[in-house]
Amino acid sequence: MKYNKGLTFAELLTTIAIVSCIIISISAFFARGLIAVKKNQALLPGYDLAKGRIEQIRRCSYDTLIASYLPSPKEVKIFQNGITYNMEVNTEVIYRPEISGTSNDGRSLLRVTVNVQWEAIKEQGKKNITLQTYIYTDPLVFPVSPL
């Protein structure tokens, strides 16, 4: 009977040892998973911020764009979800509006590059994403809208 009880305790120890080994061996996997989640938690808002800024620029008239974003780059700091995002907006005029006398046709094409940089996890260092697009501005009083 005593022999049997001892065996059970040994078995328990063995079980704990085996499970511990397994847990320790896969803990790196869990850690990586958590880091990935944390990384995504910072990445997706980064894209949203960049896209949001591009949409904001898209609604501006040419004059506003020139006044606000030139000379490039323009840097902005945004604090969100406990992370500080450094946003850099580069604006380059591809086609300028045609100016005839005092009138300005307002039509222009700009290349806008938004770079967002942040540091969510110290071990990973700084991360950055870039969005780039062309933006057409037209002389309409109203922004372009669906009919």
Place this chain on the structure above:
Amino acid sequence: MYKSASKKGIALISVLLILTVLVMFIVAYGTLITGSQTNASTYSGRIILQELAEAGLGKALYELNKNPEWASGTPYERVEEDLSDVRGRFLITFDPNEDYCSINNLTKPTSTSRSSKPGGNVPPYTAEIIIKASLVESNGSIKGSRYYAIQLVRGDFFDKHVSSEGPIIIRNLYKYMDTGTSDRGGAIHSNYNDEDDEKPAIKLLSESSLMEICLGSIRKKGIISSPGLIHKGPNVVLDSPSTVDPPLEKSSATPKGDLDINELISRGVAESSPVPVAPGEYKIEREAVYSGGDGLETMVFDHYTYKITHNGAEYNLNDHDSWARIDPDSGDFIIEKDIYVKPPSHPIPGHNHDIFRINFTYDDRKTRTGSDSPAIQSPQRPVAEGETVYEGPVNSNIPVVLFKDPNVIPDSYPTVFSRCKVEFINSSPSISSDPSVDSVVAPLMGTGAIICEKDLKAGIQKNHGALVLMSCEDINLEAIFEENITFSGFLYAKDDLHIVPSLAVDSWRPPDIGVEAPALTAPLTMYSGDINPDDNALDDPNNPVSLDINLPYRWITFENYSGYLKLIDEATKYNYAFPVKVKCYYEI
């Protein structure tokens, strides 16, 4: 022995159980993490691809707004640009032999079909741009691609017959009919929204008789919409029993593109080299010439002679590049060429340089027996697919006619570009029944365009042609209802637009029982921009009006007409860079 053996296996079972739970946990965790990674990767990839597609759209919009005919012909345009900072690229091809080709149909009155993928038709006066956005690996291979289709429409195309940025008043009609298109009912829309919610944006009123508004059918619901108040008077009935009641709806504002009339004038003038015409009043007088006989009693009418004075001085049309002529039989004033009316840089004292006025001093329009003036016998009228063609001889009061002989200049219509007010009147002593009125409007007929920087005033009467009338300020039209009127075209006033009864006709009374009152058939689009809300014709600050349709006892029937787009194109010599707007955007 049996019991002891059972206890011995407990470690294995425990380990297996714990491992099972652990494996399940790990699998679930792994799935979640992998899913999260995949989602993040897909999301970021999609955002980059969307911005690449937006870049392509920006490029296309820039080109189309500069030149609406961009990429509409051969050689086929192919735009492929790399955006190196995101390792992406967009491609737009107009080659019909390639799959996913774009089609620019913005200036074409007929639809264009696509034989390659993804098939389908691009309707007249629209464009479909298909953009292939791709992510590129560092070695140049394509990592992933998506196709985006964007439907573009012309900013000068209005999908409603009656729309306004300011208040609309429709009053005293017998019937207002707008049954819409094949897929939707008619519509009246105003963007006016009084801050105090006191002044209506749309008023439907009838002082005495019943006014019926028909906007829909059983299948298609019409709509009267505005973000502001909509007021329906007691004598107004919505729809006949055979149709569904259109709802009076509050909706969000749907702003229209702002057409740049000044630019239209500048471009048109630069492109067509119109005949320069001095502003002021062109007064036309007529005298009968008789022949034969020995005395006055036996003299026989032979012909008319016409005399024109410009600001009181004798004026000979032939001396001024013959921009117009007077039809010797009828007395019509026919504008044959593109003209540009501009105040002189050195004004002459005493001369009125703010107006371009044609003033008839005779009111009996004579025609040879059995034939009308060729100018208005069958006015040319551009039509798009599926539109009604109106034909037939037209009689009228003495009109100003926009007309080019199609045998001489086919597919061409005259345009009046004016930096001054434009006014067509008749000051014949006998034309008005009201002695206090010294002149009434003269009708405008034919096919062409008047694009002016100031007010425009004219009459409408029995016109089977088509007219584009655009003004930076007001458009005042008076309907001369001696018979049915068919008025096609486009009325675009930056400020106010009024269609009211003419003083020349004194029959603004209920029709006799059993007699049908003259009607207005209107393949017409009208828009008022109301840029000056403090100025309106009713001159009542509590009753602002931007678009006024007041045709007592008359029946107005709206029909669809897209041909006015071709008219505008032609009027500005296909150099008209109309705004191009995005209608919808989707991923294929």
